[in-house]
Amino acid sequence: MSLSINHLLGLKGVSEKDITLILDTADNFYEVLQREIKQVPTLKGITIVNLFYENSTRTRISFELAEKRLSASPLNFSTSTSSVSKGESLRDTMRNIEAMKIDMVVVRHGAAGVPAFLTRCTNATIINAGDGLHEHPTQALLDMMTIRQKLGKLKGLKVAIIGDILHSRVARSNAWGMSAMGMKVVLCGPPTLLPQHPECLGVEVTDNMDKALDGANVIMMLRLQMERQNAGLFPSIREYRERYGLDLEKLSKLPRDIIVMHPGPINRGIELASNVADGEHSVILDQVTNGVAVRMAVLYLLGGGGDNA
């Protein structure tokens, strides 16, 4: 079995079959991660560059760990330690790195479309680790892996994604991926934090949190950036928390088997009350664990491993 895609630029247009293959492979790697020796030799000799133009802790570490556990050779590059500060163009940076003979590139960038741009600069395999407001496909994959792990299936489940949808590449990737898997996705946030024409994402959109939560099996809370208040997008944290935050009181009215997710980092006490983040419904740390397994699966399948599996 192998994927029908050569790069992972986003989940828009990726088939149910491909996503299922990634999630099944990730489940296998999850088993590997439970062993005493957590490393497999699958990508030995493969060099992977982690090209991070934006700050990231979780995603970068997760990818690096996944690469090491597949015995690949990771190479880390972030803007503070590169010649980007000297004004080198992205194409030149990419071509210079490629000249050093690398196989795969994991890229995060503040501008949408950069992973697609890189496919036109290099022959290496490109994996999107977040581009602007566009997509963050491995996050959505680890979210789906976690839901499947906890609730046993994806098809037919309802997910409420709540918060700053406008600025969220996670929401976009999940909207595509979860829809492909037959899930019902509702995006919810104040109208100022919803994208224009959200119907183009092919999912339901509402500014009413109660409506979003009605019948939901999964709640995914998104991080609220403080800068958005200064930009005039919402008036106060207090009002935001009241209308779109998740606390025990709201949670208590929901079914007992509901799960609470968050892509991190959490603003405790703003979008998510601490006792909910750490409570029995929370699967936030499982998401982090699964992130490594999912990224191993993506690297393995795109790194050529799929043909031999």
Added chain:
Amino acid sequence: MLEKKNGQILYPFDPAAPKRSMLIKNGRVIDPANSIDETLCVGVDQGRIAWLAKEPPPGFAAHMEIDAEGLWVTPGLMDMHVHLREPGREDKETIETGTQAACAGGFTAVACMPNTNPVLDEESKIRYVAQRAQDCSCRVFPIGSITKALAGEELSPFGEMVRAGARAVSDDGKSVRKSNIMKNALNYSKSFGIPVICHCEDNDLSHGGHMNEGAMSSLLGVWGQPSIAEEIIVSRDVLLAQYTGARIHIAHVSTAGSVRIIREAKKQGVAVTCETCPHYLALTDADLASYNTNMKMNPPLRTKKDQEALLAGLADGTIDVIASDHAPHVSEEKDVEFDAAAFGVIGLETSLPVIMTYLIEKKLLRPSQLVEKMSLLPNRILGLGGGTLSAGRFADITIIDPKARWTIDSRYFYSKGRNTPFDGLEVQGRAKYTILGGIIVYERRGTS
């Protein structure tokens, strides 16, 4: 002679050369100013149109003849919105290369925008451009800035600039932000009979946007500029024109709302004209799916609905002019991530074929309307005598081959710019001859 391997030839233009007489016969002569659209002969003598007739008058001896059978003979095309980049960014384009591109695109005249470095905001700078353009194979009419250094604060000296040859004023590239300054500019312009060309963009609304705000920008995760950023300033400037009685021309109209506002204003007698560009007529924001930076311009490509409104506006006369907004950039500014790419596309060498292919072939525009919008009306708006084949006028003539099928190939452009969204596009129609003051300055050989 500047020849290209695909059959293009630019001939040097020597204003002092002897003016030989010329007979253009068997062509379909399209001259909307005189309501002419029929097969006629055109006689040229002393650099001017001598006569239009079924047969040459007895005794007319032509030094040379062009058989224009199957071709259109039109007044020289004019592009009233181009960026020639000189002075300041001669690496992107010069007056020489820009006018060569114009000539190859079938244009005998262009009006160039003042957002150069330095800005064309005083007499000496206008004179510089006019002087540099003197021996070029296309007439160049400079546009002065509305405000000094395009800063939006103090008015540029319109009178001195007009004396030096400026035919309009514009702060193209941005709007005059302060409504009171715009009101003053409009009032002041009335003394000189020049139009104020408005770039309409509410910067607070458009700020940070790299494409049209809408479903496509949401899909691509790119910050958008909403259509209302354009329409709010179109409304403002139309109201200011009505209030002051001054004459305005709205540059690069791209939205359905702008068309609606301008249509209404014209009905009410406001002295407003406007233009749109070929890229808005041939492309939409859906074409940005691969983040092609050669489709990034300001205002941005809009939606299908906007495009339909532009086409309706062209057909009913709301939109007077088609101009290219030719904006050359170096590859370093385009071969980058979408957000970092410069705004602007080139158009001089693609305008005519794109309009022929998308509008004439599809019967959305009649040939005489094309000549109006790409020749007659730009001339009228800028107070020039060109755009017609009336006897006695300069013999600026474009001979168009409406049947030539060919593929746009940016490698053969005379422009320094390669930032075209139309590279590789199969088109029908192009200029076969460009004639300036009775002299052939451009010829395209072959039929493919």
